[in-house]
Amino acid sequence: MDPLKELFGLTADYAAQFLGSLDDRPVGSKATVEELRADLGGPLPMQGSDDVQVIADLIAAAEPGVTAIPGGRYFGFVIGGALPAALAADWLTSTWDQNAGLYVTGPSAAVVEEVALEWLRELLHLPEGVSAGFVTGCQMAHVTALAAARHHVLEKVGWDLLSDGLQGAPRIRVLVGEHRHVTIDRALRYLGIGARQIEPVAADEQGRLRPEALRAALAGAGGPTIVCAQAGDVNSGCFDPLNEIADALDGSGAWLHVDGAFGLWASTAPRFRHLTAGVERADSWATDGHKLLNVPYDSGIAFCAHPGSHRAAMSVSASYLEQTDPDAARDQLDWTPEFSRRARGFPIYAAIRALGREGIAAMVERCCDHAARFGELLGAEPGVEILNEVVLNQVLVRFRGDDEVTRATIAAVQDEGTCWLSGTVWQGKAAMRISVSSWQTSAEDVERSATAILEAAAAVSGSLR
Numbered sequence: 001m002d003p004l005k006e007l008f009g010l011t012a013d014y015a016a017q018f019l020g021s022l023d024d025r026p027v028g029s030k031a032t033v034e035e036l037r038a039d040l041g042g043p044l045p046m047q048g049s050d051d052v053q054v055i056a057d058l059i060a061a062a063e064p065g066v067t068a069i070p071g072g073r074y075f076g077f078v079i080g081g082a083l084p085a086a087l088a089a090d091w092l093t094s095t096w097d098q099n100a101g102l103y104v105t106g107p108s109a110a111v112v113e114e115v116a117l118e119w120l121r122e123l124l125h126l127p128e129g130v131s132a133g134f135v136t137g138c139q140m141a142h143v144t145a146l147a148a149a150r151h152h153v154l155e156k157v158g159w160d161l162l163s164d165g166l167q168g169a170p171r172i173r174v175l176v177g178e179h180r181h182v183t184i185d186r187a188l189r190y191l192g193i194g195a196r197q198i199e200p201v202a203a204d205e206q207g208r209l210r211p212e213a214l215r216a217a218l219a220g221a222g223g224p225t226i227v228c229a230q231a232g233d234v235n236s237g238c239f240d241p242l243n244e245i246a247d248a249l250d251g252s253g254a255w256l257h258v259d260g261a262f263g264l265w266a267s268t269a270p271r272f273r274h275l276t277a278g279v280e281r282a283d284s285w286a287t288d289g290h291k292l293l294n295v296p297y298d299s300g301i302a303f304c305a306h307p308g309s310h311r312a313a314m315s316v317s318a319s320y321l322e323q324t325d326p327d328a329a330r331d332q333l334d335w336t337p338e339f340s341r342r343a344r345g346f347p348i349y350a351a352i353r354a355l356g357r358e359g360i361a362a363m364v365e366r367c368c369d370h371a372a373r374f375g376e377l378l379g380a381e382p383g384v385e386i387l388n389e390v391v392l393n394q395v396l397v398r399f400r401g402d403d404e405v406t407r408a409t410i411a412a413v414q415d416e417g418t419c420w421l422s423g424t425v426w427q428g429k430a431a432m433r434i435s436v437s438s439w440q441t442s443a444e445d446v447e448r449s450a451t452a453i454l455e456a457a458a459a460v461s462g463s464l465r
């Protein structure tokens, strides 16, 4: 047999068998770190091994430590599954192994990103003419977009960041919602803006930035300013009031960045689109393909309404690089912090083609409806409190009004294995977080998981009584 066919046949057969087994396996990993080290570790091999054997051994040793993220009952963090067409396109991405930094090293990869950019823009209702960079995740999308913001606001006050750097530059004010995601702070840190330079703006009980507090913070102050709002809080799923925030910034010259890691996808679904009203008024946006679009890791996207500033912040050139006239085609390294890079457009392109606009809207609405059903099923039980307004796909649950019971219930659910979810602290109270982000989640998965959660809570309450 052709050795490549044997190797890839084995891998594809295993992939189908693994994905087919997800419904029947515990969702969390049961392996201990010691077991995984014992099975995967060992001395540096001196000689090579047969490829088929390497893959067979890898499967046998790694599988016990693989979590059922691609299945329908993984509700941890905010983690999407992988649509079959997107997964297959991801395999092709590795098969083709294009260096998607330059047009010349992968013309199809460059054009697919160009096409996907336009499809995404339309799906997410962003303004015409935005630029985009396809990056590893929302973290790097923030870095990309905020680098463009930093360049733009400094240029407006006459500071040449590219030549003079940040040392000695006019101070940039950065205002962020009290509940912004931690990746905003880290992106700012990468860009030379430290924790003490970030000004948190008060939020309401759901976590929504208060526009009147933003207005007060902006009053009288001028100079280079960046404001970070969010569409979809990682815990409550709430949305900052983007129209009111944009109104508050009107005429101030401040740059508005929107963290829409998963919440931006509300724009794609008619029943949820109102949540992102005003989103088109921002200057930059960061989102993920690996959350509600259900593209495999890693997939983030930065959009920018000022392509000139975006390109200035990211582009690079060297005599040995064969760069393409930007009016003719797109060299991706001009739009991302990376140089050599994976052709991330293929899986996004395949996901959009596989579902179409209507299929994506249906998937997003399904996730949100499942989250609402979790809220109903759990909230109907005495002693169980839903802490947030379930506006999108996130549910925060607290048991018996008690931190210890809530944390023990989360641990019991993780251990039991029907589903997997994790915890947080919301407004000073321990809470269980349920995030419904997978195309695979069915109504039955929700019923099964809610039953498992309530049984775990009953067992915990009984044992702590």
Ligand SMILES: Cc1ncc(COP(=O)(O)O)c(C=O)c1O
Pocket (backbone or CB within 6 Å): 077, 078, 136, 137, 138, 139, 140, 181, 183, 230, 232, 233, 234, 259, 260, 261, 262, 288, 300
């Ligand atoms: C609101 C928000 N922003 C940013 C991120 C970071 O995204 P990533 O892990 O893709 O970098 C997340 C992750 O859950 C998020 O929920």
